Amino acid sequence: MATQKKIGSINMSQVIRTIWLYEGISRIEISRTLGLDKSTITKIVNTLLGMGIVRNVSEGTAGPQGGRKPVKLAINRDFGYILGIEIQTDRYMAVVIDLQGKICFSYSNLINFSRRPLKKVFLEILQTITNRIEKTKLLGIVLGLPGLINSDKGIIHRSKPLNIIEDVYFLDSIIDLIEVPLLIENDANSCCWGELVFNRANISKNFIFVLGELREHQSSSIGKHVLAIGIGVVIDSKVHYGENFSAGEFQSVFREVTNTTQFSLPDNQFSRIEADQEIRKAVFQELSKNIALLVNVFNLSQVVFGGAIEEYKNEIIPILKDEIEKNWSYEYNTGCRISFSHHNAQSVAYGSACMFLEYLFSTPSVDTGQNEYLPRGIELFQLILSQKVNNNNL
Amino acid sequence: MATQKKIGSINMSQVIRTIWLYEGISRIEISRTLGLDKSTITKIVNTLLGMGIVRNVSEGTAGPQGGRKPVKLAINRDFGYILGIEIQTDRYMAVVIDLQGKICFSYSNLINFSRRPLKKVFLEILQTITNRIEKTKLLGIVLGLPGLINSDKGIIHRSKPLNIIEDVYFLDSIIDLIEVPLLIENDANSCCWGELVFNRANISKNFIFVLGELREHQSSSIGKHVLAIGIGVVIDSKVHYGENFSAGEFQSVFREVTNTTQFSLPDNQFSRIEADQEIRKAVFQELSKNIALLVNVFNLSQVVFGGAIEEYKNEIIPILKDEIEKNWSYEYNTGCRISFSHHNAQSVAYGSACMFLEYLFSTPSVDTGQNEYLPRGIELFQLILSQKVNNNNL
DNA sequence: TAATGTTGGTTTAAAAAACAAACCTATTGG
DNA sequence: CCAATAGGTTTGTTTTTTAAACCAACATTA
Numbered sequence: 001m002a003t004q005k006k007i008g009s010i011n012m013s014q015v016i017r018t019i020w021l022y023e024g025i026s027r028i029e030i031s032r033t034l035g036l037d038k039s040t041i042t043k044i045v046n047t048l049l050g051m052g053i054v055r056n057v058s059e060g061t062a063g064p065q066g067g068r069k070p071v072k073l074a075i076n077r078d079f080g081y082i083l084g085i086e087i088q089t090d091r092y093m094a095v096v097i098d099l100q101g102k103i104c105f106s107y108s109n110l111i112n113f114s115r116r117p118l119k120k121v122f123l124e125i126l127q128t129i130t131n132r133i134e135k136t137k138l139l140g141i142v143l144g145l146p147g148l149i150n151s152d153k154g155i156i157h158r159s160k161p162l163n164i165i166e167d168v169y170f171l172d173s174i175i176d177l178i179e180v181p182l183l184i185e186n187d188a189n190s191c192c193w194g195e196l197v198f199n200r201a202n203i204s205k206n207f208i209f210v211l212g213e214l215r216e217h218q219s220s221s222i223g224k225h226v227l228a229i230g231i232g233v234v235i236d237s238k239v240h241y242g243e244n245f246s247a248g249e250f251q252s253v254f255r256e257v258t259n260t261t262q263f264s265l266p267d268n269q270f271s272r273i274e275a276d277q278e279i280r281k282a283v284f285q286e287l288s289k290n291i292a293l294l295v296n297v298f299n300l301s302q303v304v305f306g307g308a309i310e311e312y313k314n315e316i317i318p319i320l321k322d323e324i325e326k327n328w329s330y331e332y333n334t335g336c337r338i339s340f341s342h343h344n345a346q347s348v349a350y351g352s353a354c355m356f357l358e359y360l361f362s363t364p365s366v367d368t369g370q371n372e373y374l375p376r377g378i379e380l381f382q383l384i385l386s387q388k389v390n391n392n393n394l
Numbered sequence: 395m396a397t398q399k400k401i402g403s404i405n406m407s408q409v410i411r412t413i414w415l416y417e418g419i420s421r422i423e424i425s426r427t428l429g430l431d432k433s434t435i436t437k438i439v440n441t442l443l444g445m446g447i448v449r450n451v452s453e454g455t456a457g458p459q460g461g462r463k464p465v466k467l468a469i470n471r472d473f474g475y476i477l478g479i480e481i482q483t484d485r486y487m488a489v490v491i492d493l494q495g496k497i498c499f500s501y502s503n504l505i506n507f508s509r510r511p512l513k514k515v516f517l518e519i520l521q522t523i524t525n526r527i528e529k530t531k532l533l534g535i536v537l538g539l540p541g542l543i544n545s546d547k548g549i550i551h552r553s554k555p556l557n558i559i560e561d562v563y564f565l566d567s568i569i570d571l572i573e574v575p576l577l578i579e580n581d582a583n584s585c586c587w588g589e590l591v592f593n594r595a596n597i598s599k600n601f602i603f604v605l606g607e608l609r610e611h612q613s614s615s616i617g618k619h620v621l622a623i624g625i626g627v628v629i630d631s632k633v634h635y636g637e638n639f640s641a642g643e644f645q646s647v648f649r650e651v652t653n654t655t656q657f658s659l660p661d662n663q664f665s666r667i668e669a670d671q672e673i674r675k676a677v678f679q680e681l682s683k684n685i686a687l688l689v690n691v692f693n694l695s696q697v698v699f700g701g702a703i704e705e706y707k708n709e710i711i712p713i714l715k716d717e718i719e720k721n722w723s724y725e726y727n728t729g730c731r732i733s734f735s736h737h738n739a740q741s742v743a744y745g746s747a748c749m750f751l752e753y754l755f756s757t758p759s760v761d762t763g764q765n766e767y768l769p770r771g772i773e774l775f776q777l778i779l780s781q782k783v784n785n786n787n788l
Numbered sequence: 789t790a791a792t793g794t795t796g797g798t799t800t801a802a803a804a805a806a807c808a809a810a811c812c813t814a815t816t817g818g
Numbered sequence: 819c820c821a822a823t824a825g826g827t828t829t830g831t832t833t834t835t836t837a838a839a840c841c842a843a844c845a846t847t848a
Contacts, residue, residue: 011834028796037836042798060796066845067795148724158724206637231691235629242693243600246728249690251721253647253683262723289647290687296643297625297688299636327645329656330542330552334638365759405805422825431807436827453814454825460816461824 011036013363013377015044019054019073020361021201023100026060026070045073052076053381075099080139080384084353085125086187087111087118087145089161089215094129095349101197101357105133106346118145118162119174126178139360139384140181144190144352146230150245151185151355152371157245161215161228171373181374181384185355187211187348188232188248191306192239193358194343194351204337205237207302208294210287211347212309214274226261226270227283227309235298252290263287277315284316288323295336296327306341306348313340405430407757407771409438413448413467414755415595417494420454420464439467446470447775469493474533474778478747479519480581481505481512481539483555483609488523489743495591495751499527500740512539512556513568520572533754533778534575538584538746540624544639545579545749546765551639555609555622565767575768575778579749581605581742582626582642585700586633587752588737588745598731599631601696602688604681605741606703608668620655620664621677621703629692646684657681671709678710682717689730690721700735700742707734 011034018030027045031038048054053076060070077098086093089111096105107129113121122143130138147159154171156164170184185193188211195209209232214225231248233240240247254264261270263286265279273279291303305316317338324336341347362376374380405428412424421439425432442448447470454464471492480487483505490499501523507515516537524532541553548565550558564578579587582605589603603626608619625642627634634641648658655664657680659673667673685697699710711732718730735741756770768774 026796038797039799039837040835043834046798062795062844064845065794066843067793068797068841068843070796204637233692235634236632238630240629240692243598243695244693244728247691247693249693249723251687251690251723253687253721255721257720293645293647293684293687294691296645297641298627298634298692299638299641299643301637326651327647327649329643329645334640420825432826433808433828434806437805440827456815456824458816459823460814461822462812462814462826464825 024072080137082353084349086348093349140356142352144348149186188230190351192232193355197354204302288320292323292327418466474531476747478743480742487743534750536746538742543580582624584745586626587749591748598696682714686717686721
């Protein structure tokens with residue numbers, strides 16, 4: 001059942017992660033943080049220096065009581081880059097980041113699907129992007145999509161926006177055509193990865209990302225919009241997929257079964273959501289009541305909003321705050337923060353790339369479910385390095 | 395920050411857990427399950443035999459192609475017993491289980507708090523119980539309580555049923571008076587531990603336990619009852635506490651702020667809940683709509699009911715099934731099972747004891763939050779063994 | 789400025805775990 | 819009785835971590 005991790009790789013991965021989390025940390029501090037002997041850290045860091053993953057960046061200052069100056073360590077930014085791509089019905093967004101999660105490059109354009117399969121469209125986009133970046137240092141690609149997605153097996157189960165109504169074994173079908181590691185992920189979950197990376201040093205362990213987009217209504221003429229909500233869930237600092245990778249699928253508890261939207265608002269009134277503040281208020285209140293239940297039952301410490309809904313930031317905050325309090329029965333406040341994504345239109349693409357970062361810098365846990373295509377931590381680095389050698393030999 | 399686990403203790407704990415999960419497993423099977431070399435397993439098992447934790451129970455049968463018969467291993471049931479106690483406003487329940495989770499003994503009685511502090515009442519109960527069981531083999535005690543409870547630090551933050559309105563450092567105040575390890579836990583969470591142990595070999599990784607009790611209404615004369623719901627949450631096979639140990643606190647999204655109950659039903663109608671099936675139907679429907687949201691957003695695979703609410707099993711099942719489906723927007727079914735606790739009135743006490751079992755048989759994960767009073771896995775066994783020696787010397 | 793103390797980091801030897809291979813045990817099946 | 823086979827142990831080797839001694843580089847102060 002469980003596959004044995006080479007025992008040393010755990011500590012090695014932990015050291016990498018620690019340097020990633022605390023840029024400029026010294027060997028001694030790592031040893032204290034992880035509870036390992038300082039000589040062990042010296043050994044591991046030397047290996048990492050040899051692999052080109054880590055760099056000695058500078059000398060720190062000695063303490064007030066004297067002593068040798070600490071040597072600050074950091075991840076080698078030049079090691080490589082990661083590409084995150086978001087594909088929606090009518091447009092895509094590509095973002096390239098370095099190992100620290102800084103955005104190096106981004107590009108966006110419209111898509112015309114015109115009945116072509118996703119695979120073809122994706123390969124076309126990939127062509128466009130890779131023409132614009134240094135290909136040799138590309139470490140991995142992650143594709144963020146709306147829908148029910150099994151990121152461990154690379155399957156798209158369903159996607160209403162992309163008109164996918166049966167299982168598509170996406171990675172299986174494309175893996176041979178691409179020379180770097182590739183993953184797919186649900187769009188709202190991607191945003192969660194983005195938050196995990198962006199706030200990695202001091203993060204909420206339990207939060208949700210509410211991705212609210214204004215989409216064309218399934219069965220309506222152009223111009224009619226509905227608010228489409230996708231939720232990404234992070235529990236215990238891990239993206240939560242649930243039993244069938246359908247976690248995050250949202251429908252309001254107030255919704256009437258006859259409605260085609262996720263809310264109780266009659267379908268025909270939804271088109272006025274952008275124009276009518278009263279309608280927005282009703283919808284946001286309904287959304288907030290639902291979220292409040294999730295926040296309190298799971299004792300979340302944060303709710304992050306992203307997508308087109310961000311525009312209504314000032315309308316949402318007071319409503320949600322109020323509903324969370326109303327749903328709470330004790331006198332003290334649990335202190336759930338409400339915030340908005342820092343990356344605007346790039347939230348999904350950026351977050352997708354961050355998923356790969358987290359794979360690189362995670363410690364392979366004993367019990368965690370496995371991605372079938374990629375290992376984690378130092379093993380992923382080793383995989384990448386071995387592929388680099390192969391590519392150079394060709 | 396993170397404290398280093400003695401490296402060997404991880405595999406040792408994993409071996410113990412594996413034997414616990416799969417009673418009668420052989421050394422070879424363990425080695426295959428964990429991906430460790432068979433000689434490593436031999437070594438570890440010998441240590442465990444020496445400690446008295448594990449026993450060679452019998453010989454299996456050789457395979458169809460011959461070969462030596464495997465030796466079946468099992469946890470030594472005689473190693474000791476665990477006591478779980480549930481304290482409610484008016485009664486308590488005590489359950490003693492062995493290391494396999496089988497109930498050996500149970501006892502229940504009424505409580506008269508009469509303004510005495512919980513600590514005093516608890517010590518009294520403990521006296522009564524320990525008089526009835528063999529004290530030398532008692533390995534640990536877990537107390538299950540309604541309210542907001544930090545089980546890692548042993549603090550009772552709030553408990554409306556027990557009239558606790560400020561932090562009580564329960565374990566700190568009592569730890570010196572008791573010679574065996576003691577933990578406290580929220581009652582609904584205890585029930586989750588019970589499910590985790592009872593179905594340990596093939597368990598849902600994500601489920602909730604809905605503990606529904608009929609309690610006297612805060613501000614009412616005797617006889618008036620309300621339905622009090624407490625939820626225990628299990629995500630990724632771990633009891634989920636949230637950021638402040640308040641996970642599981644429930645209030646319906648339909649509730650009016652003026653109500654003192656957790657539902658939208660006016661306070662004065664709640665007393666008829668036991669007599670009037672229509673009122674029950676409305677309440678169960680409201681509860682089910684709330685639960686359905688949780689089930690779908692978190693993609694839970696199971697909802698378990700326990701407490702007095704179990705009596706209405708046949709009324710609840712169809713309503714909840716229906717609401718989960720209505721809240722789901724795809725054509726296929728996510729397959730959330732609905733079940734009822736197997737332990738009736740003993741759910742909380744049994745589950746509390748199981749929490750200690752899970753501590754004994756868990757593998758100390760690298761990143762898991764730590765209980766301040768107790769280690770896990772082999773380290774907890776070692777602690778117990780060292781205390782045994784001390785007690786014998788006195 | 790020389791002596792002393794302090795802290796960061798490395799080296800070396802010893803220990804602890806895990807593994808690999810040889811070997812023993814106990815079976816089935818000819 | 820003899821292979822073939824599978825479970826389990828023993829022995830020796832490799833990997834990984836630690837402990838302790840040591841070096842490096844600083845501050846303080848006599």
